[in-house]
Every structure is written in C-alpha cells, then in structure tokens.
Amino acid sequence: MTRDRHHQGPLEPQEVEELLPWYVTGRVSREDAKGIEAGLKAMPDLTGKLADVQREREAVARAAEAVEPAPPENLQRLLQQVETTRQWRVPRTDGQTHASGRLKAAIGRSIVWQAAFALACVAIVFLGIQVYNPPAPGELGLATRIGDPGDVTLLVTFQPDARTGDVAALLTSVNAAIIGGPKPDGAYVVQIPAGRAGHIDAVTASLLSRQDLVAAVLRQE
Template sequence: MHEAIEQPTEREQIEMLLPWFVTGRLDEGDQSRVAAFLAAHPDMRAQLDMVREEQGEAIAVNEALPGAPAGALARLQKAVAAEPKRLSLAGAGQSLWSDMVRLFSVPTPRAVQWAGALVAAVVLAQAAVIGGMVGSRPTSPGIETASGGVEAGTRVLVRFAPGVTADKLAASLRRLRVEIVRGPKPGGVFEVRLSPQKLNAAERKAALERLKAEPGLIAVVIGE
C-alpha cells in the first residue's frame, strides 16, 4: 500500500511561490493570489523581505565567483524569460537543465513540487559538508549559528573553501575570533561576525585581510 503524499497547505504553497512573486514570473492569477494572501497575512512580510534579500545575495555570489562574467546571471534570467511559457515534463529527449528552466519559469503547483525537489538536491550537495558540521557542532568554540542570538558587531558574507574540514574551520575561526551567525544561505553563503564591536573602515579591512589570508578557509568574500 502506498502512503498518501501530504499536500502542502495554502500558506506553504504561497511560501514556495514567493521567489517567483518577487521577480514577477507568476501568471496573473497566481500573482494576484500571492498578493491577496500577503495582504491578509502581514506576518509573512518578513519572509518576503528575506526572499528579496537572499535573491540579492545570490546574485552577488554568482557575480563574485572567479570566472563568472559580469552580468552572467542577468543573461541567464533573460534566457529563462524567453523560454516558452507552457510547462511540459513529457519531453523525454530534453536535458535536465531544460526541464529545470521550464520548472522555474512557470511555477504551477506541480512544477513547484518538482522544482523544490531539484533545488533541495542541489543545495544539499553544495552545503552538506559545512552545513552538516555547523549543525552537528553547535557548541564548538568559534562556531555560532543564527539560533545563538548574535546580533551586534561587524559582519560579512563568505563562502568557505571547498573541502574545508570541521576541525580546520573550528580552529581557524577560533584563532581569528570569528563566529558564524547565519547560514548556509543560497549558494552556500554564510554570514560571519568579524568582531562583536562595530569596526571602522580600517579595522574592518584589516579583519577581512586576516580572514582571507587564512590558508584553505575562504573561497570568496561578498561585498567587501
């Protein structure tokens, strides 16, 4: 006997549609549906703001990666927008990439479910090492996640170097007196606190240089 698949609630469906809502990629009916739900549930405005923030961070990450040409993400978005607006999962000869483009271009309820599964697989593959060790070592010196309540100080967004180990990460952050306060965000990005105090420009630059100079720790710093 097959277990029934639990259907997402109205709120969960709206949450899944938010990324397309902020980019205007929903059809008129769904755009109005999301707007009406947000108007009736003002508590979701924080989630909408978070989606917009993370979208901006994802763009910054992609543009900052070595070898990524300027405007690459904008060109990809333009290409996605040019795709046919009718979703089809029946084309057996289509590549996975082509299917993903269509799934993200036209987020019908069925498409959202498929797209969610694909995104989950990609995010898990990118963040398994660092995300796993941050989640499994909440009391390790030098590591503190968002649940730790660290709100003040000077922060920066980073991507850790591929293959960095838990021991290396904990030891380096402890030595540098740097703490992870949030993450992983889209693209495997983490928010780290350089100092519990608000640093001036010169102090912030010096702290960033120390962080980047640590061998095998940081792949890229976003928005220096």
C-alpha cells in the first residue's frame, strides 16, 4: 500500500493507527513502514496501540488455525462435480473469434495470400461505405461511438454453454459490446451506446429473450 503521491509528508497519528493492522503483518510499503516507525518513536501512546493490534492479530490467527480442516470427502465431491461441469469459454466481440484463428491458419504465411486478403478486406469496406446510408446520430445508435457520455452499462451473465459466435451475434444485434468482466460471479459489463440508452428496456428484453445464451441481465447503476 502506498499513500497518495501528493501526500508525502510525515504520517498523521490517525494514519499511523489505521496502518498498524497491516504493519504487523508486513503488508505496508517500505515508505509507509518508515513513516509508521517514525510515528511510533515520536508518539509513545501509539506503541500501546501497536501492542493491542499484535494481540488482536495473534488471537485472530490462533482462532483461524484452530478451525478443523474441511471434511476429506469434500475434495471427492468437488472432483465429481468437476467431471460433470463444462468449462466456460471467453465470449469475445473484438473480432478475435475462433473463426478468425481458422481463417488465419487457412491464409497461412504466404505474402501473396496475405496481400490478396488485405485487398479483399479493403474492397469489402469500400463497398460497405458505398451502400451504407448512415442514420442520423442517435436514430438507431449505429453511428454513436462506444464510450460516449450517457452510455448505459448492463451486467450480463451468459449461459455456461453459450457459444462465442452466438453471443457476439446477439450483442451485435442490439448494438452492444462487452467492455469488462468477468466479475467474480461470472457477469460481464456490457455497454449500450448513448443512442440506444432510451431503449434500454427493449435491449434488456431482447437479451433476456435469448435464454439459451443469457442467464441474467442487471442494470448497472
């Protein structure tokens, strides 16, 4: 733990006291440790507080060490559950799908093929621009840059067996993108551009209608 870079003066007594629980376990930065030691020398009453913290720590550690281990059958039960539980794969929406890996393998390292592939991509983008008639900003949200102020985020939990391509297609269909996660509960942070923010209920409903892919949707405050 390191203090604010703008706050490099001596530690206040309250700061020293706050850090004592981490000082006794050696989990403060070298800089903070020096500040605490200087504080302990300058303020003798803090020495008594350090002794209190050490007593608390000893009591907590002793009590935790006295906890009997988990029942031995717990590991067997876990391994049985593992046998019947599929691992989750990372849904990606940044174009790095498994399909792209296969395409890369198919193109190979040949300069000619790579150049041809690059030309084809340029041609597709050019044709796309020609045929695409962009809506007014905010009309459909398609022209709204992801990351605008006013964007709304949702916490979306996907089904464990959801396929990457299906998830990507679903998110594209509602003009959403994964911008973070997974959280400890497995949820991803999904961003809805500002242009679609007014339709958040409709977007949520669209996501929830795909129960084969989406387990839960929560509006992030």
